[in-house]
Amino acid sequence: MMYTVSSELYRETAARLCDALDGESYYSGSLEFVFDGMECRLVVSVIAYRRREVAPEGVTEPISDLVPVWWKFHTVGDEGECLNDFSFAEMKRYVF
Structure with missing residues (x-):
């Protein structure tokens, strides 16, 4: 059985990855969480590229790209582990 990754699960995974990056440019680890009754785990080593934005409110450095x-x-x-159709490229769409 193939588990189809929903846009909501992509959004949740992207948010958790951004939280794990915590303003840094590299993360290597495992993110585990339950989503809609399914145990999910993203094991990842990723480089985050950031751009510098200057505004009257201050300077920010949002993520401009994620390279796994x-x-x-x-x-x-x-019933155990299920194959899924997760795509890192698709998940990145929910970061920017």
Whole structure:
């Protein structure tokens, strides 16, 4: 059985990855969470490129690109691990 990754799950995964980056330019680790009854785990090493934006309110450095060094997305349900159609490129769309 193939588990289809929804836009909501992509959004959740992207938000968790951005939180894990915490303003840094590199993250390597595992993000584990339950989403809609499915245990999800993103194991990733990723480089974050940032751009500098200056505004009257201050300076920010939002992510301009994410380059995965390595990644694997696991989904586990009641019947064990399921194959899924996760795409890192698709998840990146929810970061910017």
